[in-house]
Amino acid sequence: MAHDGSDRSGRTEIDHSRRRVLAASGIAIAGSVGVAGCLGDDAGDPFDDYGPQAAALESTAVSWDDLGDLEGELTIYSGRTRDQIDPLFEMIEDEYPDFTVEVDQDGNEDQLNSLREEGENSPADIFYTQSSGALAALKSDGLARELPEDITGAVDDDWSDPDGEWTGASGRVRAIMYDTDEFDGADLPEDIFAYAEDEQFQDVISTRPNSGTFRSFITAMIEMEGEDETRGWVSDMVNQQNATLYSSGSQQAEEVAYGDQDIGLGNQYYAGRILNEDPDATLDVAFTSDDPGCLFNVSGVAILSASDRPNLAAEFTRHILAAEGQEFFVDVNGEYPVIDGVEYVGDLPTVDEINPPSFDLNALGDVEAASDLLREEGMTV
Structure with missing residues (x-):
């Protein structure tokens, strides 16, 4: 995973046993929503259609095992601090050796201003923000594209855009x-x-x-x-x-x-x-x-209208919202999940x-x- 600025000196490791316990119990598994092949640059990623290869989320969190393999490269403009999100990106890259995320990290407002200046020429595929306000501003500027219905339908309406142009990822x-x-x-x-x-x-x-x-x-x-x-x-x-x-x-x-x-x-x-x-x-x-x-409030994700890899961006977003992604936010960040089927297990009230x-x-x-x-x-x- 590449970043602008200095590299971190270490990596946060996560206990994956919780993922497997959920999978074994059936709580977080969506059933038969398998995907043939990988989602990558050579999979056919048309701008106007997410395509039939996209695996569907359901009302309870699916496992990464039920989603399509990630292959290729995505560019993410991130407004989250690195300790809060980079370990999850690294987990996903470790899961999929042929997948890479290029992360441009800066403050939400600076990222939003960059996206406004770049417009349809932006290299960014995903805008990942610290606060929903920046996502709402991106939508208002006409820079986000509508997400697949399974993504917007999996997240509570209070924690996502009713028009489907952004979704909360953690609360x-x-x-x-x-x-x-x-x-x-x-x-x-x-x-x-x-x-x-x-x-x-x-x-x-x-x-x-x-x-x-x-x-x-x-x-x-x-x-x-x-x-x-x-x-x-x-x-x-x-x-x-x-x-x-x-x-x-x-x-x-x-x-x-x-x-x-x-x-x-x-x-x-x-x-x-x-x-x-x-x-x-x-x-x-x-x-x-x-x-x-x-x-x-939520941190969350929008897919840029300028992205020429919307299918890959959508499948990456599904991984953020799947059980393993949601468990990361709970177990490592102390945040609340936005998907049913993943419980908050911290020391604070639900x-x-x-x-x-x-x-x-x-x-x-x-x-x-x-x-x-x-x-x-x-x-x-």
């Missing part, structure tokens, strides 16, 4: 990370606005305003609560609560667990990773209820135990108003 929920030596989760408010108003959080609360998912959270707050209420929340966090502002989600979670920080507003998977490695860490999460503070708001993720396609508001109120790093 995360905004959460309240807290130091269990300082707070009892049962006593923490279920209203996100309380964290900007209650004096008990003054000087001990933190957030990470430079992340795409934070800007999506602010965009959702504007949509749900209005600009004035959102501006008041941001202003109070900065001026009244004296919130510590981080540029790294991992550092923020680690300082709640081991440092001087007591409360952290962030994605739940950062806490999940720490607890997976150190169950005795003085860290836990609480959630608000039915408000932007517990927004369920999505069914949380009450996230119903929200159209396409509304996160324009974060300019949120970015302007954060800058105007001084919540920047």
Whole structure:
């Protein structure tokens, strides 16, 4: 796997026994959806039709054994950080020796701007993003092509584009990370606005305003609560609560667990990773209820309209959504699966135990108003 920039020094290994247990039990297998031959550059990859060789996903996750072999090369513009996604790409390459992914890694906005500039001349086959907002923006710009129905039909409508031009691949929920030596989760408010108003959080609360998912959270707050209420929340966090502002989600979670920080507003998977490695860490999460503070967002995938390998890109996307791909997000990243048949097995509550708001993720396609508001109120790093 090739990358722009420096190489990583190591590789994350994953226990494949969970995959085989699921396969043996029949939970994650779709039945007889075998594919003859490989999906590669010489398999015939017409631009206008995904073709009959594409294996179908079902409502429960299939296994890689049920999908077509991958052969050839794909170019992926990735907005996910490397430690969160490269090990999965390497797993897929290890499974298929004749398949390679060329990864261009940068921030979501930088990748989106590159795709806009390149248009139909882009070398990218897939846009893999950290947040659904960038996928919605790509769709709005007319740069994504419609995905096969089996892909869009396998993912919950709340976590994919209703027009079928992008799909979520893994999920995360905004959460309240807290130091269990300082707070009892049962006593923490279920209203996100309380964290900007209650004096008990003054000087001990933190957030990470430079992340795409934070800007999506602010965009959702504007949509749900209005600009004035959102501006008041941001202003109070900065001026009244004296919130510590981080540029790294991992550092923020680690300082709640081991440092001087007591409360952290962030994605739940950062806490999940720490607890997976150190169950005795003085860290836990609480959630608000039915408000932007517990927004369920997704990282996800779109196939570029410029791609001349849409069949291969589609089959690669099926591998991301298959049992092995979904288990990677759960077991390694602490994220939530977006496909039925793969269970969340981490230390945090399941999505069914949380009450996230119903929200159209396409509304996160324009974060300019949120970015302007954060800058105007001084919540920047």
